[in-house]
Amino acid sequence: MLIAVWLVASCKEDPKPQIEPTEELAVIQPEEVYEFGFNLNDFIVKRDTVRSGDTFGVIMERNKLGYPKIYQIAEQAKSDFDIRSLQIGKPYTLLCSKDTLQEPKCFIYQPNKEEYVVINFQDSIHTYKSRKPITYVEKELSGVINNSISQTLEEKGISPRLAYKLADEIYAWTIDFRRLQKGDRFKVIYTDKYIDDSIYGGINEIKAAYFEHKSEPFYAFEFKTDTVKGIVDYFNEDAKNLRRAFLKAPVKFSRISSRYNLRRRIALYGNRIRPHKGTDFAAPVGTPIMATANGTVVKSSYTRGNGNYVKVKHNSVYSTQYLHMSKRKVKVGDFVKQGDVIGLVGMTGNTSGPHVCYRFWKNGSQVDPFKQKLPEAKPISDSLKTRFLDAIAPVKLQLDNISFAEETLLENPLEENLISQVQ
Numbered sequence: 001m002l003i004a005v006w007l008v009a010s011c012k013e014d015p016k017p018q019i020e021p022t023e024e025l026a027v028i029q030p031e032e033v034y035e036f037g038f039n040l041n042d043f044i045v046k047r048d049t050v051r052s053g054d055t056f057g058v059i060m061e062r063n064k065l066g067y068p069k070i071y072q073i074a075e076q077a078k079s080d081f082d083i084r085s086l087q088i089g090k091p092y093t094l095l096c097s098k099d100t101l102q103e104p105k106c107f108i109y110q111p112n113k114e115e116y117v118v119i120n121f122q123d124s125i126h127t128y129k130s131r132k133p134i135t136y137v138e139k140e141l142s143g144v145i146n147n148s149i150s151q152t153l154e155e156k157g158i159s160p161r162l163a164y165k166l167a168d169e170i171y172a173w174t175i176d177f178r179r180l181q182k183g184d185r186f187k188v189i190y191t192d193k194y195i196d197d198s199i200y201g202g203i204n205e206i207k208a209a210y211f212e213h214k215s216e217p218f219y220a221f222e223f224k225t226d227t228v229k230g231i232v233d234y235f236n237e238d239a240k241n242l243r244r245a246f247l248k249a250p251v252k253f254s255r256i257s258s259r260y261n262l263r264r265r266i267a268l269y270g271n272r273i274r275p276h277k278g279t280d281f282a283a284p285v286g287t288p289i290m291a292t293a294n295g296t297v298v299k300s301s302y303t304r305g306n307g308n309y310v311k312v313k314h315n316s317v318y319s320t321q322y323l324h325m326s327k328r329k330v331k332v333g334d335f336v337k338q339g340d341v342i343g344l345v346g347m348t349g350n351t352s353g354p355h356v357c358y359r360f361w362k363n364g365s366q367v368d369p370f371k372q373k374l375p376e377a378k379p380i381s382d383s384l385k386t387r388f389l390d391a392i393a394p395v396k397l398q399l400d401n402i403s404f405a406e407e408t409l410l411e412n413p414l415e416e417n418l419i420s421q422v423q
């Protein structure tokens with residue numbers, strides 16, 4: 001091998017080579033293809049997925065590796081990777097020698113799209129975990145709502161995750177996505193994730209958004225308030241936190257079936273006024289019920305009217321109560337965080353269908369949470385405010401410059417971006 005290299009070198013130096021280059025040296029090497037940190041051209045590459053009944057040993061045996069060698073590899077790899085954790089349906093790659101034997105030299109297992117485990121036994125045995133390179137591509141999007149935001153996104157071929165992120169992470173406290181109106185419109189700057197430059201890995205993050213609800217604008221800018229802990233929050237253009245101390249609803253994707261109404265009349269009770277001091281969210285039995293704010297569980301019990309219910313005290317002013325659960329998940333004294341699951345939707349107690357009756361207490365009396373000016377979550381610190389305003393200025397300009405799809409002749413706003421990126 002060394003001689004061959006030397007010959008190549010000497011061939012280049014000498015205009016009249018003494019020795020004819022061998023056929024092998026004359027072959028033009030195909031372009032190098034790297035994956036998992038290997039030049040795939042150095043091997044015969046065999047790709048497959050773990051099948052039912054497969055174990056590391058079975059796969060190796062099928063690929064003609066002797067049992068003593070398999071045992072030796074398994075023993076040595078043990079401390080770095082549990083070879084029994086191979087899951088059916090997950091892909092693996094075998095790098096085999098480029099000769100007639102095609103003996104396996106390397107086993108690569110992919111537990112998910114991003115990570116892979118290498119057991120390299122070309123010479124000595126090495127086992128390590130690594131990740132595929134990730135790239136992020138920034139995109140812009142705008143849309144007008146006709147029916148629902150999910151439908152608008154679907155028509156544009158955008159992942160529904162974008163809707164979840166807008167509804168549950170960014171605007172969960174400011175806009176009630178159950179009550180969007182025809183003509184509400186939005187613009188989003190977000191990043192898509194790509195693994196190995198080719199595999200779509202989903203929406204990574206929303207950098208900024210603009211939502212126009214009932215003609216009122218709501219800006220949202222992502223900002224890292226704690227670079228050490230990596231805490232990210234969304235703030236409006238005046239550096240006000242979009243999060244509130246309370247979630248708008250204790251269940252996701254529900255429908256309000258009955259609002260707080262002190263003058264509700266019910267035919268069943270002879271049309272007499274039966275005030276409803278809660279807000280009913282209809283959702284299927286078993287849907288997780290979340291604490292709408294941080295607090296301490298002060299009641300977790302059962303009564304004939306309430307069924308299974310939980311009451312959480314948030315501070316000296318506010319408490320919330322959740323009724324008709326099929327199952328309670330917390331006990332008195334537990335501390336719960338906003339969004340923690342405290343029970344499951346059911347129809348225990350006095351109820352005609354599966355829902356959670358959400359009761360909101362302020363200074364000891366029940367009020368309509370939708371009519372309250374609820375306290376803002378942790379505001380941005382004064383020292384960060386200037387930095388925030390500087391950081392969002394160009395982003396806001398970018399957001400403002402995105403036009404609504406319906407206003408332009410271009411059918412797909414993404415195409416427009418791609419064109420502008422190319423230019």
Ligand SMILES: [Zn+2]
Binds near residue numbers: 258276278279357358
């Ligand atoms: Zn109710």
